[in-house]
Amino acid sequence: MNKQTFLAELKSNLEELRKEGVTSPHVLHNVLSETAMKNLSGLWKDSKKAHLGKRRACYFSMEFLIGRSIFNNLLCLGIYSDVEKAFAEAGFSLNDLEAAEDAALGNGGLGRLAACFLDSAATLNLPLDGYGIRYKYGLFKQKIENGFQTEEADNWTKYGDAWSVRHDEDAVEINYSDQKVLAVPYDIPIIGYGAKNIGTLRLWQSEAFEDFDFKLFNDQKYLEASREKVLAEDISRVLYPNDDTREGKKLRLKQQYFFCSASLNDIIKKHKKNHGDIKTLADFVTIQLNDTHPVISIPEIIRLLTQNEGLTFDEAFAMAKKIFNYTNHTIMPEALEKWDESLIKELLPEIYDIIFMINEEYLAEMYRKDIKKESIEVMKIIKGGQVHMANMATYCSSYVNGVAQIHTEILKANTLHDWYTVYPERFQNKTNGITQRRWLALCNRELSALITELLGNEDWVTNLDELKKLTGYADNADIINRFLAIKKTKKEQLAKFILDREGIKIDPDSIFDIQIKRLHEYKRQLLNAFSILWLYFGIKDGSIKDLAPVTFIFGAKSAPGYRRAKAIIKFINEIAAMIEKDDEVNKIIKVVFVSNYNVSYAEKLIAAAEVSEQISTAGTEASGTGNMKLMANGAVTLGTLDGANIEIVEEAGKENNYIFGATVKELEKIMPEYCSRKLAADNEKIRRVIETLVDGTFDDGGSGDFRELYTSLLDGASWHEPDNYYLLGDLESYVEAKLKCNSDYKDKAAFGRKMWLNMCNCGKFSSDRTIADYAENIWKIK
Incomplete structure (x- = not known):
């Protein structure tokens, strides 16, 4: 990015707004962001090419709590003070931009950690890219009324989304037993400090293949005319929809499969374009599963490799075990996800069949290793009518890590003790950090x-x-x-x-x-x-x-x-x-x-x-x-x-x-x-x-x-x-x-x-x- 060129363009744009009497923080934010994005495009394109040309890591997370991008990006580009001065000279205040976007696409530490990790990787010039969901409303806006929390939708893109670029050419078809949707990616640049490397956060938005049925509308069935659009957009509408009913659980499972399937399709497509042979995928790609939410990726990659790429189950399963790594973020039993077998069978029957095969592989391996029956039962992937996602992640990953010294020791001694006994070499500690x-x-x-x-x-x-x-x-x-x-x-x-x-x-x-x-x-x-x-x-x-x-x-x-x-x-x-x-x-x-x-x-x-x-x-x-x-x-x-x-x-x-x-x-x-x-x-x-x-x-x-x-x-x-x-x-x-x-x-x-x-x-x-x-x-x- 040429600093002088950027500042000249920015000052010209600000002067034009001043003459027009524009003072809206949202307009100012978008003008500044769009000017920066225009000047970053060359470096971003080069960084994407560099990432895809070598071994890279992909971070799969249900949340990326990136917050407001503008100020952090100015800091990392080394132009914060220059922009502050340019705003002041034009009669504006950079602080006014605090009224602009704050992308609440996460609920807490899990999502904020993911955002910090992308920031650090970009700064360290490492090829790490993120994959997640582009929620329309994110978490929610909280109000306190008479002491009680109330919630309302947080439409964070109401005034535009200048830091995202839509890529229709990379859209992916996602199929459920009862629905077919289109996953459309939006890329956000993650700017390394000093602007030598830009990572990419690719967030998927769910859309209908047909937004509107004109015939139904003409027949005066107005709600039915937009039914497919509403049902498709529900998948990426809200982070963590309430799941205290079966329908809520079904929507959550759809969300998880949606972004995992879209991301894996994207990774495979790019690998084949850059490296040709699908059998070298594990040499060029490693995927970090941020908690259990993206663990549905494991059977999905096996499905894609067997159905679309002609690999045998054994070949695909061996490749999956090399590609995936699992970060455990909690010892809370209720947070170690378990899905009812019936729900997966109903929604994703092919995925359930693959999970069943993985469970059979697990049982065969444990008996070959002469593991105690009690331990085998504890570690089963399918048991009690449920699919245990943490067990599948631990079995099918190269490495498993906790996020603090004491947490990792608790995993080894208690939560995942049986797994640690069988695969001690897989376990590592990675104490969290902040940027x-x-x-x-x-x-x-x-x-x-x-x-x-x-x-x-x-x-x-x-x-x-x-x-x-x-x-x-x-x-x-x-x-x-x-x-x-x-x-x-x-x-x-x-x-x-x-x-x-x-x-x-x-x-x-x-x-x-x-x-x-x-x-x-x-x-x-x-x-x-x-x-x-x-x-x-x-x-x-x-x-x-x-x-x-x-x-x-x-x-x-x-x-x-x-x-x-x-x-x-x-x-x-x-x-x-x-x-x-x-x-x-x-x-x-x-x-x-x-x-x-x-x-x-x-x-x-x-x-x-x-x-x-x-x-x-x-x-x-x-x-x-x-x-x-x-x-x-x-x-x-x-x-x-x-x-x-x-x-x-x-x-x-x-x-x-x-x-x-x-x-x-x-x-x-x-x-x-x-x-x-x-x-x-x-x-x-x-x-x-x-x-x-x-x-x-x-x-x-x-x-x-x-x-x-x-x-x-x-x-x-x-x-x-x-x-x-x-x-x-x-x-x-x-x-x-x-x-x-x-x-x-x-x-x-x-x-x-x-x-x-x-x-x-x-x-x-x-x-x-x-x-x-x-x-x-x-x-x-x-």
Whole structure:
């Protein structure tokens, strides 16, 4: 990309808009993006050719939470300041573009990780490309009404999609037993920092072969006339449609097969064009399955190779085992996907037949290896009337990896133990990471400028380990004061943003204690809420004194059908309202649940945070990546020894973070005898907090949801034991850690030193390191 040519075109386009009196952020965004895309086209074309000419990796993911592209792309192209200046000279502000697109094509860490990985691979000049779904509405826009979450469609392409290019020539026909649709690809450029390499994220959109039946319309059957169009577009309409009915499950399975089949067809077509012999496919292509969602790819590639390319089943199966690798993101049984045999037979009968053959191959191999019958039963792909996708992924992959040291060890010792016993050489650990381009250089330009000044260069933007050289400044009062002043600036910016967006005023001089992540019971937002109530009652009864003012900020979306998660959101907002009305407490504690938490909101929250809440039950969070983003921006971790928290503490020091709660090994001993009801009966403070769910303190709108939360903690439910995530058991330890953190904060210099050392030691958690590891030890790409 020629910088001078681009800037000349941009200035000319902006001048034209100025003369026309155009001020719309969306028009400005599209003009800037289209000018950039025009000037990038040559480099992108060359990068695509280079990727296809050598061995490349393909990342299959149900989610790519890319967020807003414009600012990150300007940063990676090295033209952010130039564009900012050009906008100002034309009478515009680059900041106005924050009103533009924010592609919410993911739900949380899984999708954001995929986006970070593509960014890192492009920056490292590695041939990695992504494949997923181009959802029309993405997740959803969240509103908070009377404390409850409500959802509405998020039409992220309403004003256009300047960063995507449609490729009709690569459209693929996808067949189900009851439907035929067209998968049409849209390519998004993933620009490496320094713009030497551009990766491609190919997202598939589902369309009907015939949009409209004119005869039916002419017969005045108006709805029927567009029926095929609606049914086809439903497949790529929404991320994670509610699946509590068979029809919902059917749509989810259609989604998964849709993008996997389209992507595999695309890969095979390009391989044959560039390399000819289909039998060399495994030499040139490796595919990473991001969790179990894309595992339907395994039988599908066998179908394509046998039906279309003339390979035998044995040849195709051997090739599949070389091509695929599987990343496990969770040990949660409910997230290890299982599909009813009857559903697959109904929708994809040919795929079911291949899965049956794979299962037969598995059984034959296990008997040849003389594996115990008990283990064979555990590892079966088809059992109990269901197809176990994690088992199929583990059996049919070259490598299986966890995403943090503790997570990988749990996989080997428990979740996939039988598999590990049979195939120990397949298992690797790949601790997750985050891209420092978006999550430090872009979202915290003030801190980035200080880092660059002290290091004397910008090498850290592509080598985050460079930050370790700054540890010597931890005892330099002037530097720590500058660092704290920057943090104060980011807090003031966030306070203004929250006031403008939510209408809520927060105090930038208070501690910003932040928990931002997907709303799920194991992430324990409810534990955080209970701890705030503990502090509230302590202030009221005088047992807690001299608490430093603190603002607790939550950001999270609940799945639309997740009743308990929605109840937790309502409960947090009830606590916020109660405290706000209490003049004795509201100057000390503030609770804010921000609405429609997304990537762009996260950029502001993460830069402003001082305390990072990472409080999942030990052994439940595979890794976490929010913890890494917050650490890189200088927040201390208040959390359990779970996921990547363990490695964060190893890097930055336990003395610079606040760790609480039972460990994995301790929970193994505790949980069999644990009685949450007895604990609540014996501990007055715990009882007082949990009773607020049912004693009339708070109003759940007559839904009965708070009582259901209460019952789940004390009596359990048909599918789990009482307090199965150990909220009440960890509560007292958690409050103690919270109070210690609050007390330490009063010594600003000492607390600033802790935050500084967290930032300095975040180098391990760059996704550049993760991707380099994948490239060398799993994908074998250069």
